[in-house]
Amino acid sequence: MANPSTTPNLKGVNFEAVQLTPDDSESVLNIIPSGAKVVKCLDGVNGVNDFVTLPSLATVRDGHSIMIICNTAGMEIRTPASDAEEINSENCDGTKEYTVAAGDQIHYFTKIDSTIGWMGNGYTAIGAVVGAITPGA
Amino acid sequence: MPNNSQLYPPFAGVHFKVKNITADDSDSALNTIPAGVVSVNVVGVTNDTDDYIVLPLLKTVQDGHEISIQCATGGAFEMRTPASSTELINNKDCDGTTEYLCTDTEVLKVVKIDDTIGWMAHAYSAIGAVVTAVVPD
Numbered sequence: 189m190a191n192p193s194t195t196p197n198l199k200g201v202n203f204e205a206v207q208l209t210p211d212d213s214e215s216v217l218n219i220i221p222s223g224a225k226v227v228k229c230l231d232g233v234n235g236v237n238d239f240v241t242l243p244s245l246a247t248v249r250d251g252h253s254i255m256i257i258c259n260t261a262g263m264e265i266r267t268p269a270s271d272a273e274e275i276n277s278e279n280c281d282g283t284k285e286y287t288v289a290a291g292d293q294i295h296y297f298t299k300i301d302s303t304i305g306w307m308g309n310g311y312t313a314i315g316a317v318v319g320a321i322t323p324g325a
Numbered sequence: 326m327p328n329n330s331q332l333y334p335p336f337a338g339v340h341f342k343v344k345n346i347t348a349d350d351s352d353s354a355l356n357t358i359p360a361g362v363v364s365v366n367v368v369g370v371t372n373d374t375d376d377y378i379v380l381p382l383l384k385t386v387q388d389g390h391e392i393s394i395q396c397a398t399g400g401a402f403e404m405r406t407p408a409s410s411t412e413l414i415n416n417k418d419c420d421g422t423t424e425y426l427c428t429d430t431e432v433l434k435v436v437k438i439d440d441t442i443g444w445m446a447h448a449y450s451a452i453g454a455v456v457t458a459v460v461p462d
Contacts, residue, residue: 196338199341200361223333226437228421255389257438258351293440313438314415315447316458 210238210263219268220254222247229259232279239264239285245273245302262290265308266298274305278323286323293318340408341397346403350378357407358392360385363395367427368380370402377424383412383440399408402427404435406443413443426462 203225209217210232222243224296232238240256242265264285267273275286275297286308288295292296295310295318308317341364349356349371352414358365360381370376374398380392398403402451403424406412409422414435417423430451450457 194335196341197338197340197342199342199359200363201341202361202387203389224346226387255391255436257389290407294436294438294445308369311445311447312458313442313445314458314460315445317447319454 192250194195205257208240209233209261210240214241216270220256225254227254227256227277229257229263231259232263234262235280236262236290237264237285239266241266241268242273242275242297244268244271245299245305248299250299250301252320253296256295256297258288258295259291260292264290265295267305275323276306276321279302284323284325286321289318290319294297340360340432346378347371348378348398350376352379352405352408357381358394363392365392367396367398367402369398370400374401375403377405377410378427380404380406380412380414380435380444382407382410383437383443386437387406388437388439390437392433392435394427394435396427397429397430397431398429400429404446414446414461415444416442417435419461423461425459426457431456 205226205228206224209227209230211218212234218240248323264287266285269278269282271281272279278284292313293310297306297308342370343364343366344362345366345368346354347369356415357379403423404427406419411418412427435446
């Protein structure tokens with residue numbers, strides 16, 4: 189049954205973590221579904237250059253934020269192939285990638301708008317701020 | 326009534342009820358954060374700055390579950406995992422073996438990584454400055 193309130197008053201919300209497997213090409217294994225709020229990344233298929241893909245900007249609203257619990261080995265985050273969408277002001281459709289170091293880091297991606305793209309920031313597993321990441325080739 | 330019909334229900338906003346708790350020197354309902362609660366206000370201590378609050382058992386919340394904790398005790402207090410659970414905060418056993426020190430007026434964010442790694446905790450000052458990562462001791 190649909191919740192009739194558009195501003196529900198809740199004690200909490202459980203967001204189901206979407207489990208994804210980083211890979212070296214896009215597939216259902218590694219694409220974050222539109223609307224997902226929490227993503228838990230398993231070990232990559234190949235290695236640390238494997239990636240998961242953010243939703244297309246057009247499919248989520250401005251301000252939409254996604255928490256990605258990255259894997260132990262390290263991995264990359266991209267935007268969908270050939271879409272020219274950006275993370276931290278860099279084209280991350282495969283031209284460049286947002287690289288996450290090893291150690292089960294937690295990174296947040298917030299859609300600014302459909303032109304500017306995503307802002308990404310993160311923390312280590314022990315609570316330290318990860319310096320701003322400039323996606324590289 | 327639970328909303329089970331839509332995986333991604335659109336809301337204009339969500340209000341989370343704040344759970345007020347009081348730090349104490351033993352685990353009880355007084356100082357334990359219930360599973361599922363996402364907004365907590367720590368309103369005081371029972372004895373002194375060694376009093377503590379208790380996070381939910383890891384298995385009772387999902388990966389990526391995030392709790393926002395407002396420190397409003399007028400002084401320091403501590404944060405633990407449930408007694409004898411051996412569950413970790415920032416990679417330290419915080420079931421009483423060590424504790425995470427909480428500072429008055431700060432805002433804590435605590436995120437479950439998974440059942441093995443445990444919780445990652447980080448904090449901001451009341452004026453938005455990042456607090457240096459706390460190593461429980």
